[in-house]
Amino acid sequence: MINKKTQAPLPPFSTQEDADPQDTNLLEQAQQHHQNGELQIAESLYRSFLETVPSHPGTLHNLGVIGLQTGHVGAALKLFQCAVTADPEFADAYCNLGIALKAQGQLAEAEAAYRRAIEIHPDMAEAHSNLGVTLKDQSRLDAAAVAFEKAVAINPEYTDALSNLGIALKELGRIEEAIGMFRRAAALHPDQPELIANLGAALLEVDDANEAERILMRALTVCPDSAEINYNCAKAMFSKGDFPGAEHHFQRAIAIDPKFSDAHHNLGHVLLIQGRLTEGWREYGWRWLAKRFNRAPRAFPYPLWDGSQLSGKTILVWSEQGVGDKLLFSGLIPELAQQAERCVIETEPRLATLFRRSFPGVDVVVRKDPPDGLISSSHFDFACPMGDLPRWLRPQLENFKPLGPYLQADPELSAVCRSGYKSLGDGPIIGISWASRPPKGIPLQDWGDIFAIPGAVFVNLQYGEHAEEIAIAEADFGVTIHTDCAIDSLSDIDGFAAQVAAMDAVVTIQNATLYVASGLGIPTFAFVSPVPDWRWFGQDHSPWHETVHLNRYCESGGWNPALKKVAQILNNSRTKPGIEATE
Incomplete structure (x- = not known):
């Protein structure tokens, strides 16, 4: 998303009402040169005029504008302050004072200046828009959106305010409204690639990759060296499954901006796929x-593991990302523990008990700040985020070894659960999880x-409240979906x-239940999603697990072909000793 920051300063203020008639011509010349972009001449003439009228607010203001235009923000700020002191009702000067204050990081003071400008001149669209930018920089998105809305209400063709309103609405999750603002802005100035790019990026949020790609490619013809537009083009192509095209544009974005972290991160996904x-x-x-990603690495005072030999070494691994990724990457812990003399895992509280049982010989501690005493009192040769383990333990697809079963559930509680579920019917016990956004x-x-499988006992493994949807499905299909209230x-x-x-057996969408x-x-x-997830490396099976059967969305038939296929496998398995997910 290409942000449109605070406006350029308001134009030079044209007035000679306080000037001596003999100086009027001098001031008119200064303003003409200013409007023509001849800033050095204009500044000299303004200063000559101030020798005659030292506190002339319009001229002080105009000199401040030149200060902003030439990058002398501190000098500009002082001039705007002088202008509003000379004329406390000078709305333009307050508005430009806000720009100078914001440029120096004084956001609260800038906000006050904009509000004073609005108090004097409620219909000053620029002041409302600039106030919105300042509020957004303070993470006050709701208030920023209101300010932008007021600016657009005053001037419906105010492109910058429309664009900024779209950005604020998008970040607030009001994506359809944001798209409407971006469309209006792009329609007003179809020659401005950043406006087109913002529209394209927003369309990606509603999975309209086709229109997004068309719009973004048009923007690229105007601005081929925009890292942001190349990045969004790549995202559109990625969404359509065009991985070579996505790779090209991510690489192009990185070539333009080598530190473009989001482009690097997404390029990683494309390469893994x-x-x-x-x-x-x-x-x-x-x-x-x-x-x-919105996370920070743990700041442990140890070198990051680089895949080097761990014999006789100690290593501290901290889990990261969502529960699903923590569970997936933890499958490499047994291999790591075999290589190292000592391995310590730091993880979130709700995973600690499961990890302790699953990885005997590994010390598992709960994440704390400051870290657990076991960590603070120990020395480690290396530290490693859990998401980096595959880099060193699974560097190539050609020799990618499946993990095998590595989690160990509580046997007593599992036996109690199974006994209870077996009492519900004689057929296979099938756990289901289904809910997420389309x-x-x-x-x-x-x-x-799936529900037509004869004799099957269906158990709800879906987190969250779905009682109404379950009740409707039970009535429509004549089945019972059992929810175990003892399990959270x-x-x-x-x-x-x-x-x-x-x-x-478990039938699930791609969520924590799967892992x-x-x-x-x-x-x-x-x-799994229509666009292959990077975790499967473009394979039609799970490289990590031999017991997982991947079933993909079909553009022509939706999920129905996959659901029918799974139902058939489960039906066929009813007459066999066990269910095989790899059929």
Whole structure:
């Protein structure tokens, strides 16, 4: 998203009402030169005029404008202050004073200056818009949106305010409204590539990759050296599954801006999807600097592990990202522990119990700030974020070894769960998880083929409140979907793992349920997004897990072909000793 920052200063203020008639011509000449861009001549003439009228507010203001235009912000600020002292009702001077204050990082003072300008002149669209920018820089998005809306209401063709309003609305999650603002701005100035680029980026948020790519490519013809536009073009192509095209534009964005962290991070995903793991893991390392990653690495005083030999060494690994990735990457802990003399894992509280049982011989501590005493009292040769383990332990697809079952559920609780579920019917116990935003989620109304499996016992593994949707599906398909109220899948991952371990099979979208089931070695049928996820490296099976069957969305048939296929496999498995997810 290309942000439109605070406006350029308001133009030179044209008035000679306080001037002596003999100096009027001098002031008119100064203003003419100023408007023509001849700033040095204009400044000299303004200063000559001030020798006659030292406190002339309009001239003080105009000299301040020149200060902003030439980068002398401190001098400009003082001149605007003099102007509003000479004329406390000078709205333009207050507005430009706000610009100078904001440029020096004085956001609260800038806000006050803009509000004073608005108090004097409520219909000054520029002051409302600049106030919005200042509020946005203070992370006050709701108030910023209101300010931009007022600017647009005053001047419906105020392109900068329209664009800034679109950006604020997008960040507030009001994406459709944001797209409307971007369309209006782009229609007013179709020759401005940054406006077109913002529209294209917003369209990506509503999965309209085709229009986004068309719009962004048009912007590139005008501005081929824009890193941001190349980046958004790449994202559009990525969404359409055009990975070579996405790679090209991510690389182009990086060539223009070598420190463009989001481009590096997304390039990593593209390379991983194409099975180019060595390059992909390297670029994936930029995730810590990417805007959307929104996390900071742990600041442990130890060198980061670089894949070197760990014999006789100690290593501290901290888990990162969402629960699903923590569960997936933790599958490499047993290998790491075999190589090192000592391995310590720092993780979030809800995973600690499960990890302690699953990885005997590894010290597991709960993440704290400051760190747990076991960490602070120990010395480590290396530290490593968990997401970097694949870089060193799975550097190539050609010899990518599946992990096998590596999570160990609480056997007693799992036995209790299974006994309870077996009492509900004689058929296979099938856990289901389905809810997310389209196209990732699959409404239960589409699960008819799964629910038609004779004798199956269906167990709800979906987190969140879905009682109404479950009740409708039960009525429509004549099945019972059992919800175990004793299990909290969000706060008690160990209990949830015991529940999942009681299943004969799990049918799920790509969420934490998938990674719990696969880590336990449960036959798992996963419905994955239309665009291949980087975690599968472009394969039609899971390189990590031999018990996972990947099923993809079909553009022509939606999820129905995948659901029918899984139902058929599960039906066929009813007459066999066990369910195989790799059929």
